[in-house]
Amino acid sequence: MIELRTPGELEAMRAAGAVVADVLAAVRAAAAPGVRLTQLDGVARDVLADAGAGSPFLGYAPHATTPPFPGVVCLSVNDVALHGIPTTRELEDGDLLSVDAGATLDGWVGDSAITFPVGTARPEDLALVATAERALAAGIAAAVVGNRVGDVSAAIGAVGRAGGCGINTDQGGHGVGRTMHEAPHVPNEGRAGRGVPLRAGLVIAIEPWFLAGGSDGYRVDADGWTLRSADGSRAAHVEHTVAVTEDGPRILTLPR
Numbered sequence: 230m231i232e233l234r235t236p237g238e239l240e241a242m243r244a245a246g247a248v249v250a251d252v253l254a255a256v257r258a259a260a261a262p263g264v265r266l267t268q269l270d271g272v273a274r275d276v277l278a279d280a281g282a283g284s285p286f287l288g289y290a291p292h293a294t295t296p297p298f299p300g301v302v303c304l305s306v307n308d309v310a311l312h313g314i315p316t317t318r319e320l321e322d323g324d325l326l327s328v329d330a331g332a333t334l335d336g337w338v339g340d341s342a343i344t345f346p347v348g349t350a351r352p353e354d355l356a357l358v359a360t361a362e363r364a365l366a367a368g369i370a371a372a373v374v375g376n377r378v379g380d381v382s383a384a385i386g387a388v389g390r391a392g393g394c395g396i397n398t399d400q401g402g403h404g405v406g407r408t409m410h411e412a413p414h415v416p417n418e419g420r421a422g423r424g425v426p427l428r429a430g431l432v433i434a435i436e437p438w439f440l441a442g443g444s445d446g447y448r449v450d451a452d453g454w455t456l457r458s459a460d461g462s463r464a465a466h467v468e469h470t471v472a473v474t475e476d477g478p479r480i481l482t483l484p485r
Contacts, residue, residue, distance in 0.1 A: 231404065233429070234431075234432055234472065238337070239430075241337045242338070242339060242405070242432060243481045244337070245334040245337045245338055245340075245481075246341070246465075246482035247340035248282045248332035248403035249331060249332045250482055251278075251280065251376040252276045252277065252301075252302065252385050253330050254296070254484065255273065255276045256272055256302065256330070260320060260347050261395045262322040263319055263320065265316075265317050265319050266304045266306075266313075266314075266315040267315050267316065267321070269304055269328075269406070270301060270302055270315035272414045273300075273301045274301050274324045275331060277301060281348070281386075281451050282332040283334075284332065284333065285333050285338050285408070285409040285424075286300060286303065286329075286330075287299065287300065287301050287465045288470055296391050296453050296454075298314070298454060303329035304328040306320070306327075307324055307463050307464075308458045309311030310466060311438055312456050313454075320372045321371060322347065323346070324346070324347040325345075325347070325357075325464075326344065326345060326346040328343055329341075329342040329352065330479075332408055338407065339407060339470050340482070342467055344357075344361065344465040344467055353379055353441065356392075357463060358438060358440045358465045360389065361389075361394075361428060362467055363384075364388035365437050367383075367384040368384050368402075369387040369409055369435055369471050369478050370478065372427060373407045373427065373473065374428060374431075374451055374474075375426075376427045377423060377424045378416075378419070378423075379423035379453070380417045380459050381402075381425070381433075382415060382418055382421075383419050383420060384416070385435070386417060386418030388437075389437060389439050391415065392437035392439065394443065395439065395442055395460075396437075396445055397418070397445045397447055400438070400456070401414060402433055402436045403415060403434050404431070404433055405432050405434050405470050406432060413433070415436075417439075427477070428473065429431040429474050429475055430474075431473040432471070433470075433471055434469070434471070435471050436466065437466065437467060438465065439466075440462055440464050440467075441458075441463045442458060442460040443462075444458070444459060444462070446459030447459050
């Protein structure tokens with residue numbers, strides 16, 4: 230069932246989204262060569278605790294065969310596109326790091342992600358991130374009353390394909406509300422004019438994740454979580470929680 234949120238509920242979700250923005254900013258500031266992923270997860274835990282918020286990621290297990298996720302953020306490095314587990318791996322100069330964060334505050338969830346280089350940036354990494362960010366902006370611009378989910382998907386996919394990126398629709402955006410994953414599914418590629426109508430009060434996470442090599446294939450590690458590009462190329466993942474309103478799209482995961 231797809232639920233529409235009231236203006237008051239959107240304000241509550243905006244508060245949760247601001248916590249997510251704080252988490253992402255803190256993790257980005259702490260990320261440097263020699264820093265362990267577990268340390269970055271600790272930074273995120275401290276921000277959540279200071280805000281009186283919880284993590285929708287910690288202990289999340291969508292399937293009976295999926296082990297509970299052990300961190301409060303997903304930390305995906307280089308060819309890891311999504312769901313990277315915070316391990317003791319140390320970041321190296323030139324790594325490309327994606328940080329996916331969520332927060333639950335007063336029963337409402339926010340969800341957002343960023344990708345950035347650690348230390349010395351590779352030009353091709355900056356180009357990949359820029360493409361993903363343009364696709365996110367295009368998807369958000371299409372999240373207006375009267376459009377459909379397919380319009381958001383088509384906008385994202387057009388930018389990604391023009392940038393030569395691989396795109397897979399198995400994982401993508403989704404509704405957000407009382408829980409992290411709600412209906413509808415929002416693929417990162419699709420046909421305009423198709424899918425669920427966008428109505429005022431609908432809240433969705435729009436999250437392009439692109440593969441630099443141009444292939445759409447991926448594989449999942451034995452841990453059940455870590456999703457990597459099949460060709461070993463680097464990946465970028467960016468995301469905002471967005472409300473569809475009569476006044477246009479409203480991003481709920483920006484800093485206060």
